[in-house]
Amino acid sequence: MPEGSLCNKTPVDTMEQLQALLSDRRGVTYYQEMDQLDVNKEALATAIQNTCKSRIRTWLEICAHCGLCADACPYYLVNDKDPKQVPAYKIQSTLGEIVKRKGEVDNDFMQYVMDTAWSKCTCCNRCGMYCPFGIDMGVMFGYVRGLCFAQGFVPWELKIGSGMHRIFRAQMDVTQEDWIETCKWMEEEQEDDWPGLKIPIDVENADLLYTVNAREVKHYPEDLAEAAILFHIAGENWTVASEGWEATSLSMFAGDWAACKMQVETVYDSMKRLKPKRMITTECGHLYRATVLEGPYWAGYESGQPPVECIHYVEWVAEALRTGKLKIDPAKKIKEPVTYQDSCNYIRNGGLGDIAREIISYVAEDFREMSPCREHNFCCGGGGGLNGIGRYRPQRDKGLEIKRDQILATEAKIVIAPCHNCWDAIRDLEEVFHIDISWTFLKPLLLSMVEVPEHLKPAED
Amino acid sequence: MYQFLTGPLLWLSFLIFFIGLIVRVVWYVRGLNWQMDRVPYTKHVSHGVKGALRSIFFWLLPFGTRRWKTRPAMTILFFVFHIGIVITPIFLLAHNIILRERWGISWATLPGPVADILTIGVLVSALFLVLRRVAFSEVRILTSAYDYLLLAITVAPFFTGFLASLKVADYPFWLYAHIISAEIMLIAIPLTKLSHIVLFFMSRGQLGMDYGIKRGGMKGRGLAW
Numbered sequence: 002m003p004e005g006s007l008c009n010k011t012p013v014d015t016m017e018q019l020q021a022l023l024s025d026r027r028g029v030t031y032y033q034e035m036d037q038l039d040v041n042k043e044a045l046a047t048a049i050q051n052t053c054k055s056r057i058r059t060w061l062e063i064c065a066h067c068g069l070c071a072d073a074c075p076y077y078l079v080n081d082k083d084p085k086q087v088p089a090y091k092i093q094s095t096l097g098e099i100v101k102r103k104g105e106v107d108n109d110f111m112q113y114v115m116d117t118a119w120s121k122c123t124c125c126n127r128c129g130m131y132c133p134f135g136i137d138m139g140v141m142f143g144y145v146r147g148l149c150f151a152q153g154f155v156p157w158e159l160k161i162g163s164g165m166h167r168i169f170r171a172q173m174d175v176t177q178e179d180w181i182e183t184c185k186w187m188e189e190e191q192e193d194d195w196p197g198l199k200i201p202i203d204v205e206n207a208d209l210l211y212t213v214n215a216r217e218v219k220h221y222p223e224d225l226a227e228a229a230i231l232f233h234i235a236g237e238n239w240t241v242a243s244e245g246w247e248a249t250s251l252s253m254f255a256g257d258w259a260a261c262k263m264q265v266e267t268v269y270d271s272m273k274r275l276k277p278k279r280m281i282t283t284e285c286g287h288l289y290r291a292t293v294l295e296g297p298y299w300a301g302y303e304s305g306q307p308p309v310e311c312i313h314y315v316e317w318v319a320e321a322l323r324t325g326k327l328k329i330d331p332a333k334k335i336k337e338p339v340t341y342q343d344s345c346n347y348i349r350n351g352g353l354g355d356i357a358r359e360i361i362s363y364v365a366e367d368f369r370e371m372s373p374c375r376e377h378n379f380c381c382g383g384g385g386g387l388n389g390i391g392r393y394r395p396q397r398d399k400g401l402e403i404k405r406d407q408i409l410a411t412e413a414k415i416v417i418a419p420c421h422n423c424w425d426a427i428r429d430l431e432e433v434f435h436i437d438i439s440w441t442f443l444k445p446l447l448l449s450m451v452e453v454p455e456h457l458k459p460a461e462d
Numbered sequence: 463m464y465q466f467l468t469g470p471l472l473w474l475s476f477l478i479f480f481i482g483l484i485v486r487v488v489w490y491v492r493g494l495n496w497q498m499d500r501v502p503y504t505k506h507v508s509h510g511v512k513g514a515l516r517s518i519f520f521w522l523l524p525f526g527t528r529r530w531k532t533r534p535a536m537t538i539l540f541f542v543f544h545i546g547i548v549i550t551p552i553f554l555l556a557h558n559i560i561l562r563e564r565w566g567i568s569w570a571t572l573p574g575p576v577a578d579i580l581t582i583g584v585l586v587s588a589l590f591l592v593l594r595r596v597a598f599s600e601v602r603i604l605t606s607a608y609d610y611l612l613l614a615i616t617v618a619p620f621f622t623g624f625l626a627s628l629k630v631a632d633y634p635f636w637l638y639a640h641i642i643s644a645e646i647m648l649i650a651i652p653l654t655k656l657s658h659i660v661l662f663f664m665s666r667g668q669l670g671m672d673y674g675i676k677r678g679g680m681k682g683r684g685l686a687w
Contacts, residue, residue, distance in 0.1 A: 055493025059665055063658040066604035068594075069529060069536065077600070084603035093604070130687065131529045133521055133540070134662060135669030294676055298500040305502035305676055352678020352685070376685055377528060 005034025010041065010153040012257060013164025019174075022164065027391055028157030038153050040111055046104030048148055053100060057144060060136040061097050064089050070138065073131035075379045076121050076396075079403045088128040088138040091117050096145050115154040118145045120393035123385035123400075125345040130376065146256030155255055156390045162251030166264045171215035171247040180246055183218050187226040196459055198233045200225070203275060204240035209317070210277035210309070211241050212248035212268060212292070214285045214421055227444035228283065234451060235326035239281075245271030248282060250291030254386030258299065265296035272308040280311040284442045286346030286420035287384070289313045294351060313347050315419055318443055319356045322363045329363050333450035339365040340413035342404075342427060343378035344420035361417070364446060369411035379403050381418070383426030401430040409436060416440045467641045468560075475645040482652020483660050490664045501672045506680065513674015513684065514667035520687040521666055527687040536594075539587045546584035547616065550577055551644075556627070581624045588617045615650050618643035 004010065006021070008031045013019050025031050070088040071077050077086040084090060095114045099106055106114075122142040129137030149155055150163070165172050171180075184200040191198045201207070209232070217224040232239045245267040252260035272280055282289050293311040297304065321327040341361060347353050354375040361368045371378060382400040387393060404426065408416060418424040418440050427440040496502050503510065520526040530537040551557060554577055558568040572580070591613065595605045622643050626636035650656055658665075673685045 052498055054495055054498060055490045056499050056665075056668060058493070059490060059661055063655045063661050063665065064604075065655070065658070066595075066601065066606075066609050067536075068598060068601035068604060069533065071600035073529075082600065084599045087600045087603060090603050129669060130685075133529070133666075134658065135517060135521075135666045137669060137672075295500055298497050301497065303496065303502060304505050305496070305500075350677045352680075352682025354682060 003037075003039040004153070005031070005038060007031045008034035008038055008153055008160075010151065012150075012167060012260065013160060014167050016168065019161065019164045019168060022157070022161050025157075031157045031160075032392070035112065035154065036108065038108060038111075040106060040108060040152055042104045042106070044104075045099065045106070045148065045152060048151060049100055049104055052147075053096075053144070057096075057141055058100070060134070060141065061093070061100060063134055064093065064136055065134070067133070070128040070132050070136070073128040074122075075125075075127070075382070075403045076400060079400055086121060088122070089136075091121055092138045092141050092145075096141055096148075099145075099148065111149065111152060111154045114145060115149050115156070116393075118142050118149055119156055119159075119386065119390060120396040123345075123380045123383070123387050125380035125384055126350055127345070127377070127379065130349070143253075143256070146254070147258055148256070150256035155257075156386075156392055158389045158391065159251060159255035159386055162386070162389070163255040163257035163260045165215075166250065166252045166257075166260045169215075170245070170264055170267045172249045172251045173215040173219050175215045175218050175247070177244060180218055181243055183222050183225065184241060187222055187229065191226055191230065194459060195230055195233055195457065197457075198229060200229050201240045203243050205275050207238050207240040207275065207277045208279065209237055209239040210272060210275055210280045211239055211283070212246060212280060212288070213241070213283045214249045214288055215247045216421065217283060218247075224283070224442070224444060227448055231321075231327065231444060231447060231451070234453060234457060235321050237326070240275065240277065242268075242271035242275055245269070245274075248292040249285060249288045250296075251386065251389075253287065253291045253295065261291065261296075262299040265292055265299050268292050269296070269300055269308050277309060280307065280309055281317050282311065282313050284314045284419035284421070284424075284444065286344035286422060288421075289351060290346035294346075313351065313353060313356075314443065315347070315353055315356050315360060318447065319359045322360065327447065328452040329447075329450050330452050334363075335365045335415060335446075335450075336367065337415055338367045338369050338411065338413040339415040339417060340369045340371055340408060340411045341374075342381055342416055342418040342420070342423045343371075343375055344418075344423050345378070345380050345384055346420065348378065349376045357419075360443065364450060365417075369413045371407045371411055379407065381420075381423035381426035382430070383422045388422055388425050388429070397426075398429075398433055401426060401433060405430050405434050405436060408438060414438055417443065417446065419443045463638065467638065467645070471645055472641075475648040478653075479648040479651055483657065486652055486657050487660050487664065490661060494668070499668075499672075501668070501676055503671060503675075506675045509674045509679050510671040511674075513672070513679045514670040516684055517670025517673070517687065518663060518666045529687075539590050539594075542583040543587040543591065546580040546587070547620070550580045550584070550620070553577075578624070578627075581620050584620045585617065585624070588613060612650070612654060612656060615643075615647050615654075616656065619647050 007025055074086060074088045080086050095117050124139040124143050126137055126139035129139060162172055184202060188200045248268045250261055250264055252264060293307060297307055341357055382404050387397045416427050416438055418427050419442055424440060431438055494503055524537060524541045525531050553570060553572045555571040558571045562568040595601050619640060622636050622640035626640050651659060673679050
């Protein structure tokens with residue numbers, strides 16, 4: 002059977018396809034069909050021919066096989082230094098073979114490639130920092146994911162995820178109506194405590210255009226309320242977009258480049274339509290990576306820059322604290338030992354390590370760095386989509402051990418994790434290992450210690 | 463024999479070496495694509511150049527990067543090996559004498575004992591590079607016969623040259639072996655992964671530009687390699 006009804010080379014573009022996939026519990030049928038899926042060898046060879054150019058070919062060729070990348074990889078370290086987890090081995094035995102064999106590979110091989118690309122690499126890009134040649138295997142596995150996706154060898158959840166983006170322009174089934182309703186609902190919820198608080202929709206020429214992750218809307222709408230309260234306290238002239246409000250990209254994790262382009266263009270269109278001074282993201286790492294760092298290339302902007310200047314939430318927080326828009330009550334600073342989870346996507350790959358430390362200096366008295374930290378930090382264990390893939394849950398949980406040990410070594414009780422994937426991974430880590438820590442985004446933390454100007458407080462009855 | 467080896471064959475070897483490396487560099491640069499690589503190479507030039515230079519500089523500096531600091535033994539092996547390979551043949555007195563005889567040009571030369579130490583350094587570090595390929599599972603899994611062949615091609619001119627310079631026994635044999643092995647090396651460089659003598663700079667520069675322009679270089683202090 003070349004193409005399954007669920008597992009096939011066709012991306013999900015309709016509600017029917019999406020429903021069919023969703024009703025296949027845990028993707029059981031999907032993965033059964035995958036065992037029968039044919040590899041389109043010509044298409045694979047053509048894709049390699051057209052897209053695997055000098056950068057990646059050189060990386061594959063000049064790799065000196067020195068093994069210096071081995072201990073850069075958290076999966077190598079956490080799996081008892083299994084040589085099969087050496088990044089160079091992982092990429093040579095997958096992409097290296099596909100290129101060498103000019104696409105002449107079979108189903109078993111493609112399943113090995115898929116398992117490697119999604120369960121042994123979170124595209125954290127740490128190995129690239131430890132290779133003398135600068136061979137970035139995270140970048141290459143991102144590329145491999147694209148090859149896999151085109152051939153239909155993609156984890157069930159990510160096929161669904163990229164389908165969500167294609168249908169809803171959001172990573173979950175949240176429609177524009179759901180979104181606007183949630184904004185109104187959250188605004189109403191705050192009426193009593195925060196008189197005058199607004200969640201302004203589609204205001205042109207605002208200072209800030211706020212973009213979110215659909216799971217906030219669907220699962221924790223209070224995050225949106227917290228964002229609104231902090232903007233309200235800071236006196237920001239901000240807005241959200243009714244369309245193009247969601248800036249994440251599970252399609253990036255899936256390697257569905259066409260969906261990446263569709264998704265990011267809706268966000269860029271909202272920027273062009275509303276002409277804000279700046280766009281600000283919520284506390285999400287891959288959202289920043291997708292929409293701010295990678296998106297311009299998907300959309301074809303030669304400058305590599307989005308239509309307006311974009312900042313991560315942590316940049317806004319640091320700025321608000323620095324300029325006094327937000328003032329912290331010194332008595333409410335965290336007294337307990339606290340540590341910070343450096344997100345690969347905006348710290349290693351976004352250069353915001355100092356910004357994160359600046360925030361910490363305002364909110365915590367006893368800050369403990371993880372070791373290693375900043376650009377050299379390990380992935381939380383859930384990056385690259387791994388958090389959400391049932392097939393690889395054991396591998397994901399194993400990977401969490403390295404983060405557990407890093408956190409334990411700091412003796413911190415609180416982990417500040419302004420990234421959805423990191424936050425989830427650390428929550429799951431606590432569920433799996435019970436090490437008695439708490440974890441938090443910045444928004445609730447700031448709300449617990451910010452000084453509220455008198456004029457914003459509700460009038461006494 | 464000597465005339466042929468150091469005449470037409472040497473010319474041919476150098477021709478393949480230089481043209482091959484130029485082709486490698488040209489092919490590399492032409493194959494870069496801003497959209498597929500997701501790096502705007504020709505925009506934000508000052509950030510790009512700065513990122514590339516930083517990336518190359520810190521990795522050429524012994525203990526200049528976190529990798530070099532956390533693996534001191536490998537760092538020493540690596541630099542002893544590479545410094546010996548690059549410096550010795552270029553500044554060797556014997557090579558300079560030949561150059562002066564043929565073309566009337568020459569440049570600074572190394573004192574004999576220094577050249578000897580550098581050469582021995584190459585040989586000893588090569589031995590350790592072989593040993594770590596055998597001993598460490600993370601290197602063993604990556605290693606194939608090809609890796610040993612390339613190491614042999616690289617080390618052979620140093621081994622034979624060193625023995626020839628000692629003039630202990632059978633000088634002509636070691637001299638010919640030295641010339642032939644060096645010519646094999648020159649030819650092999652552009653045709654194999656030894657091409658990293660130029661592609662190192664390309665690849666390091668490329669990742670440096672990636673970080674310098676896109677991945678935080680325009681916001682942070684620049685990546686601490």
